[in-house]
Amino acid sequence: MTALLERLEVEHPVVQAGMGGGIAGAALAGAVSAAGGLGTVGIRGPEAMRRELRSARERAGGRPVAANLLVPFTRREHVDACADGGAVAVVLFFGFDAELVAALRERGIVVLHQVGSLEGVERALAEGADGVIAQGVEAGGHLDGHERRAELLPRARAPARGGAVLAAGGVARREDVDAVLAAGADAAVAGSRFLLTDESFAHPLYKQRAVGAPKTIDTKLFGFGWPARHRVLPNEATERWAGRPRLTAALTGATSALGRVLPLEVAAGRLPAAQRPWLPLFGPAAPLEGAPDRLVEVTPLYAGECVRHIHAVVPAADAVRELAGARG
Ligand SMILES: Cc1cc2nc3c(=O)[nH]c(=O)nc-3n(C[C@H](O)[C@H](O)[C@H](O)COP(=O)(O)O)c2cc1C
Incomplete structure (x- = not known):
């Protein structure tokens, strides 16, 4: 049992990634924590976040x-929402x-x-984080770097100077957890392993397409409102546009020129319904249970390389x- 898991009172060295x-x-999150891992509620508006966290804790029988x-x-109100909701740790990304780190720590929350x-590791720790999650480029969802997990993780340990180091990207089987712990x-x-569970709220066709999928794509295609790299499964939108990165970057780049991202509620709410395969202005919201089936072709189907396993x-x-x- 590592110091971090002991401090958080988590039984197994298995963390479910927050998926927004x-x-x-x-x-x-409640099911993962109830089973002895650390479940994570993904970002949403502050009020909904507080509610989901409280409900997750209840489902987890009080486990972290x-x-x-x-x-x-992130808005300032998210700090209160995480504290009131009873989150023991907050994972920041991107x-x-x-x-924000200081405000969370003042509320007694562990910040990862x-x-x-490596630059990211150094900066995160210099800014007061309790630890880092080294994300390999094989990960599903948004991507921060270019190195694979097995290269980045050993290098991340030195600058961590005793701070916690976790690793993400390509963890789908017991042997992957073993490799991460051995390093x-x-x-x-x-992330992907928990995307493909009964309790994840992803659209059933998205889950179906991800199971065993042989190919994923590192792209910026779904960057309208958040122009950043991400790893997704192929669909009609990527088949049509991923080969034309300059054109799509020019279009989605208009939002970065504004110097800000779309409000969360717009990116996840009204935007996906307006998306069409022929119009390369695709936002970051993935298709959820209950959404029209056609959205699976025009929204990002975030998935890591490990879905093949x-x-x-x-x-x-x-x-x-x-x-x-x-392991126990
Ligand atoms: C469907 C999906 C959604 C994700 N959404 C988020 C998110 O909202 N915030 C975040 O920090 N990471 C997000 N990630 C990335 C994960 O934190 C993590 O880096 C990644 O899932 C690890 O790789 P794996 O998918 O191979 O397990 C997402 C990943 C997936 C697969």
């Missing part, structure tokens, strides 16, 4: 639950904000920062057990 836009809510905040979309480079990490973080959608508790093995 509604994919990872109370049902998923974490929250995820994407720095570009950007830096030393004041997911980063994809000295405190715990392994899995995932053969079924299973209950989240089974995924925790499978990843944790009999």
